[in-house]
Amino acid sequence: MLNRVGGQADMKPPQMKRPRNDGNSSSNQTHGYEHSSGTLLKPPPQPPQNLPGSQLPGTRVEKPHDQNMSSHFPKTKEEGPLPAKRSKITPQLLNYIDNFKYPYISDVSCYEKLLKIGQGTFGEVFKARCKKTGRYVALKKILMENEKEGFPITALREVKMLQKLKYENITELIEICSSKQTSSRDRCTFYLVFAFYEHDLAGLLSNPNVLLKLNEIKTLMKHLLNGLYKIHSSNILHRDMKAANILISKEGVLKLGDFGLARPLFKKLPGKMEPCYTNRVVTLWYRPPELLLGARNYGPGIDMWGAGCIMAELWTRSPILQ
Numbered sequence: 028m029l030n031r032v033g034g035q036a037d038m039k040p041p042q043m044k045r046p047r048n049d050g051n052s053s054s055n056q057t058h059g060y061e062h063s064s065g066t067l068l069k070p071p072p073q074p075p076q077n078l079p080g081s082q083l084p085g086t087r088v089e090k091p092h093d094q095n096m097s098s099h100f101p102k103t104k105e106e107g108p109l110p111a112k113r114s115k116i117t118p119q120l121l122n123y124i125d126n127f128k129y130p131y132i133s134d135v136s137c138y139e140k141l142l143k144i145g146q147g148t149f150g151e152v153f154k155a156r157c158k159k160t161g162r163y164v165a166l167k168k169i170l171m172e173n174e175k176e177g178f179p180i181t182a183l184r185e186v187k188m189l190q191k192l193k194y195e196n197i198t199e200l201i202e203i204c205s206s207k208q209t210s211s212r213d214r215c216t217f218y219l220v221f222a223f224y225e226h227d228l229a230g231l232l233s234n235p236n237v238l239l240k241l242n243e244i245k246t247l248m249k250h251l252l253n254g255l256y257k258i259h260s261s262n263i264l265h266r267d268m269k270a271a272n273i274l275i276s277k278e279g280v281l282k283l284g285d286f287g288l289a290r291p292l293f294k295k296l297p298g299k300m301e302p303c304y305t306n307r308v309v310t311l312w313y314r315p316p317e318l319l320l321g322a323r324n325y326g327p328g329i330d331m332w333g334a335g336c337i338m339a340e341l342w343t344r345s346p347i348l349q
């Protein structure tokens with residue numbers, strides 16, 4: 028089998044963290060009493076200790092102004108003090124989660140893992156065979172270790188994009204499957220199940236025995252541009268164009284893969300602010316000048332730059348902007 032180069036020089040942005048809801052933090056209160064000259068005014072009297080929730084962290088302590096205002100309005104549920112205790116994770120709840128059967132998600136044991144074919148930024152990729160049909164697939168494991176907030180947003184995006192992009196020159200997502208945890212400390216693992224493609228372009232180009240004729244290069248570029256046209260006309264940006272993310276089937280059909288960084292384009296509405304995307308996308312060697320200069324309002328052109336770099340690479344056999 029040809030040498031595979033997966034996840035080469037991957038540059039993916041760090042996971043976005045939701046801002047902490049610290050609107051009731053003590054720093055906020057201090058600000059409320061700070062004089063414009065910088066000196067602190069005398070703090071207002073603290074609520075008596077025996078009021079419900081007065082010692083609990085996160086309890087809403089209203090400023091004197093708020094107290095006056097709130098007396099005019101009936102109290103809503105959100106305005107009251109936070110509940111003293113959050114519902115506990117009980118053994119019954121854990122047991123329920125352990126035995127929960129996700130609808131429409133089959134178990135990974137339906138597939139026989141054969142070998143590891145790629146190590147990307149967000150997980151490993153395995154070649155596997157479906158036990159029922161004998162079909163070869165690629166299982167892309169979704170890393171859940173650092174996910175305190177559940178299913179990773181990058182994987183969720185990848186699934187959503189791929190469901191929308193069913194096309195000959197785009198990798199086919201067959202299904203999602205899960206594996207049960209082996210011990211109580213493990214968490215459930217999810218896999219994206221893709222159709223298996225024999226080669227990736229980075230692997231092919233690094234193999235000196237593989238010689239590409241002009242007509243083959245033209246065909247590959249036609250497939251690549253067809254795939255990109257489908258992506259862009261569906262209002263999606265790929266944002267990680269590079270040879271390692273381009274797969275080629277044994278029939279010689281090119282498939283654009285790795286939608287881990289893809290995202291839908293914002294709709295431009297008259298009178299609305301210009302769209303603003305994260306700047307830390309696209310592997311460095313394939314990154315266009317506007318991104319290097321810090322642009323955040325970019326469009327399909329960033330993928331077209333990558334397509335140009337890949338076209339040149341079909342002759343030079345290594346990334347041209349290393």
Ligand SMILES: Nc1ncnc2c1ncn2[C@@H]1O[C@H](COP(=O)(O)OP(=O)(O)O)[C@@H](O)[C@H]1O
Nearest residue numbers: 033145147148149152165221223224227271285
């Ligand atoms: N459907 C597939 N068939 C064969 N190999 C694949 C497939 N999907 C991925 N790979 C291999 O795994 C590598 C990493 O997969 P990729 O989807 O790019 O993940 P990452 O986001 O971790 O970079 C690819 O470069 C390729 O070599």
Ligand SMILES: [Mg+2]
Nearest residue numbers: 034147272285
């Ligand atoms: Mg990749």
